[in-house]
Amino acid sequence: MEQENHPTPLESNKEVIVINRRSFFGGLLAIGSAGMGAILAAPVLRYVLYPLYAKSSKAGWSEVGKLEDFPVGSSPVRKTITFTQLDGWREVVSAQSVYVNRLADDQFEVLSAICPHLGCSVSWQQSAADFLCPCHGSVFTPDGKVVKGPAPRGMDTLPTRIEDGKLQVHFEFFRENVPNKEQLS
Numbered sequence: 001m002e003q004e005n006h007p008t009p010l011e012s013n014k015e016v017i018v019i020n021r022r023s024f025f026g027g028l029l030a031i032g033s034a035g036m037g038a039i040l041a042a043p044v045l046r047y048v049l050y051p052l053y054a055k056s057s058k059a060g061w062s063e064v065g066k067l068e069d070f071p072v073g074s075s076p077v078r079k080t081i082t083f084t085q086l087d088g089w090r091e092v093v094s095a096q097s098v099y100v101n102r103l104a105d106d107q108f109e110v111l112s113a114i115c116p117h118l119g120c121s122v123s124w125q126q127s128a129a130d131f132l133c134p135c136h137g138s139v140f141t142p143d144g145k146v147v148k149g150p151a152p153r154g155m156d157t158l159p160t161r162i163e164d165g166k167l168q169v170h171f172e173f174f175r176e177n178v179p180n181k182e183q184l185s
């Protein structure tokens with residue numbers, strides 16, 4: 001009669017140990033693979049998601065014009081400037097209008113033409129010697145102070161510098177419809 005081959009208790013223990021070792025090393029391998037996958041995927045994910053979290057880069061300095069284009073004490077001179085910003089992967093070239101007041105030989109004031117109320121473009125009115133916003137009727141003095149709302153503050157001044165006999169401006173955007181100037185980008 002054939003005898004059944006039952007494993008001894010010692011042999012069963014060995015099997016359990018072997019199985020446990022296998023599953024332990026299998027688990028280690030799985031964790032290692034997952035970790036390696038995460039490490040490899042991170043740069044790819046960062047690249048793909050970059051435009052979602054990237055902020056627009058600030059504009060650099062833009063040329064406004066030669067110093068002689070702006071006589072001391074004249075009415076504000078309107079100029080269109082261009083600048084490039086990085087928006088995610090895209091390079092965006094923007095054009096904006098500014099008004100230049102030359103206060104002294106080496107002293108300039110550049111005002112953004114964006115109305116601080118809701119962002120319409122403010123126009124200089126030579127006959128009235130003031131700025132008027134066509135959207136809701138805000139009025140500003142030649143140096144940009146608000147004399148009639150609804151604009152909650154005056155026109156926004158921009159940083160300037162002189163390079164090689166030319167006036168440059170650093171264009172900035174500001175929060176609309178708040179009483180104090182708050183830079184956005």
Ligand code: FES
Nearest residue numbers: 115117118133136
């Ligand atoms: S946007 Fe200029 S007054 Fe409203």
